[in-house]
Amino acid sequence: MAFVVIGAGGFGREVAWTAAEAGLDVAGFCDDDPDAGGRLAHAPFLGAIENAAASLAGGEVSFIVAVGSNKARRDLFKRAEACGWTPRSVVSPHAVIAPDAALAPGCYIGPGAVVSVGARIGSGAIVNNIASIGHDATIGDFAQVCPGAAISGGCVVGTGALVGSCATAIPGVRIGADATLGAGTVAMRDIVDGASIVRLR
Ligand SMILES: CC(C)(COP(=O)(O)OP(=O)(O)OC[C@H]1O[C@@H](n2cnc3c(N)ncnc32)[C@H](O)[C@@H]1OP(=O)(O)O)[C@@H](O)C(=O)NCCC(=O)NCCS
Numbered sequence: 001m002a003f004v005v006i007g008a009g010g011f012g013r014e015v016a017w018t019a020a021e022a023g024l025d026v027a028g029f030c031d032d033d034p035d036a037g038g039r040l041a042h043a044p045f046l047g048a049i050e051n052a053a054a055s056l057a058g059g060e061v062s063f064i065v066a067v068g069s070n071k072a073r074r075d076l077f078k079r080a081e082a083c084g085w086t087p088r089s090v091v092s093p094h095a096v097i098a099p100d101a102a103l104a105p106g107c108y109i110g111p112g113a114v115v116s117v118g119a120r121i122g123s124g125a126i127v128n129n130i131a132s133i134g135h136d137a138t139i140g141d142f143a144q145v146c147p148g149a150a151i152s153g154g155c156v157v158g159t160g161a162l163v164g165s166c167a168t169a170i171p172g173v174r175i176g177a178d179a180t181l182g183a184g185t186v187a188m189r190d191i192v193d194g195a196s197i198v199r200l201r
Helices: 010-021 049-055 070-082
Strands: 002-006 026-030 061-065
Touching: 002 010, 002 070, 010 026, 026 049, 049 070, 061 070
Parallel strands: 002 026, 002 061
Antiparallel strands: none
16 A cells, blocks of 8 residues: 655655654655655655545555644645545654554654553644653644653643643643643643643743
8 A cells, every 4th residue: 555645844754754764665745835845855746635646546545644734734634535545643663652552543653752551642643752641641633742742641632732842731631622732831720722822931
């Protein structure tokens, strides 16, 4: 089955690197920007998802969306599924994943990340480099935990929420759907859906 990385920017190249380390062959990159292929070294640029689907027709295709915007990632995910493609997770061999952690299809777990016992990672979610997901925590679909962030035990990160680099959620906190926890911020209590919280200066 051909494996395609959707998103040909810096994060796309990072995800392709991790995929290669995990033993996956990247058949190519998709991007709506026709000029996005300029910095790709190791795999061909396939253009927009629908164009790639036409040229890869007849074969099964799996994909991951490697785009930082949570909303754009969700939209691209749906477009790829509409083409009959199957989401595939990319997990770094340098991540540590508990045996009973549950990873939904199409998520990304970067190098150095730790996903602890009983944790659940949603579809299309990102757990980036050196992030820590505590026991029994839930990371919602299309949510994103940026590098170095620490989500403590029992926390819930809602669908589409963004946890910035090196942010921390103390145990049991719920970060609402589409909410933002700014880089370096410590969440001491729940954050309502759609809210944006940054640390006190
Ligand atoms: C929280 C965040 C989303 C806000 O972005 P924004 O809406 O564009 O906000 P702005 O940059 O306009 O900043 C608004 C104000 O909040 C402050 N602010 C923004 N983020 C902050 C943070 N993490 N901690 C403290 N203050 C912060 C800004 O200094 C600014 O203050 P001012 O009004 O006194 O000048 C963004 O700053 C952030 O932290 N994003 C996380 C990104 C990340 O970690 N990415 C990793 C990708 S791998």
